[in-house]
Amino acid sequence: MNSSGQVLLDRYLKMGRIHPCILLVGPDKAAKLSAAVRMAKSIFCSDKSTGLFCGKCSSCQRIEKEIYPDLLLFKEDNEEALKVENVRDIIYQMEVAPLEGRGKVCIIEEAHRMNSASSNAFLKTLEEPKENRFFILTTTKLGGLLPTLVSRSLLFHFKPESETVQFSAEEWTALEKLLGDFQSTKEVDPVVDFCEEKESALRLLQFLQVALRKQALGESQGGLFASLSPLECTYKYQKTVELEGKLRSNANTGLLVESLMRQEFLK
Numbered sequence: 001m002n003s004s005g006q007v008l009l010d011r012y013l014k015m016g017r018i019h020p021c022i023l024l025v026g027p028d029k030a031a032k033l034s035a036a037v038r039m040a041k042s043i044f045c046s047d048k049s050t051g052l053f054c055g056k057c058s059s060c061q062r063i064e065k066e067i068y069p070d071l072l073l074f075k076e077d078n079e080e081a082l083k084v085e086n087v088r089d090i091i092y093q094m095e096v097a098p099l100e101g102r103g104k105v106c107i108i109e110e111a112h113r114m115n116s117a118s119s120n121a122f123l124k125t126l127e128e129p130k131e132n133r134f135f136i137l138t139t140t141k142l143g144g145l146l147p148t149l150v151s152r153s154l155l156f157h158f159k160p161e162s163e164t165v166q167f168s169a170e171e172w173t174a175l176e177k178l179l180g181d182f183q184s185t186k187e188v189d190p191v192v193d194f195c196e197e198k199e200s201a202l203r204l205l206q207f208l209q210v211a212l213r214k215q216a217l218g219e220s221q222g223g224l225f226a227s228l229s230p231l232e233c234t235y236k237y238q239k240t241v242e243l244e245g246k247l248r249s250n251a252n253t254g255l256l257v258e259s260l261m262r263q264e265f266l267k
């Protein structure tokens, strides 16, 4: 499994500074859990000379066996863990000093199962995150999470690679020109007109995803986003995936385009 979400997450982890709450979103539970575990390895591995983690050191091996003392892992089958009294206990365990010194990681699978009392308890710890404490939440239902919790998290969307879209050279050039014109003129109307049909708006978003992903991975030379750093591209990519989800579920295209502009994708 090597979805775009995984590629971007790996790239993000290589940058070294990790957000205290990472949220992995997408339909594939196994891919998200394996990404969360990879992330824990990248934090605790004692030999990162060859990559994000070695997979061979004592830390990596104990994480694989789910017996690493500074990793709290709550899988989907553990309903009990998400009751408010247990969430408070998780938070307490996360606050006490790590046993092996490198920090602590807590993975909560399918975190939308938390009720509002649990979510609020959890949210409090994110307001004042302690150093080297990392929460990794996964979810298939982003809408089931408290919006404030989502806004305090850094999102990575996991889309199966099979969903990757193709563009003909003509369509690519046309979309690049549409957005290039907007970048230089700041005239929003042609883009809004183009997005009148939902299908066209989706194509535009998919175009942005492909272009941003290429830029984030260093695969494109020049192009619309040449001035952005890989991290900026990663954030913007995630935003376009969120917007695509919203558009597919119900939002009207006018709102979508407004959102595009507001979030300055095309600056």
Ligand SMILES: [Zn+2]
Binding pocket: 044, 045, 046, 047, 053, 054, 055, 056, 057, 058, 059, 060, 061
């Ligand atoms: Zn290792």
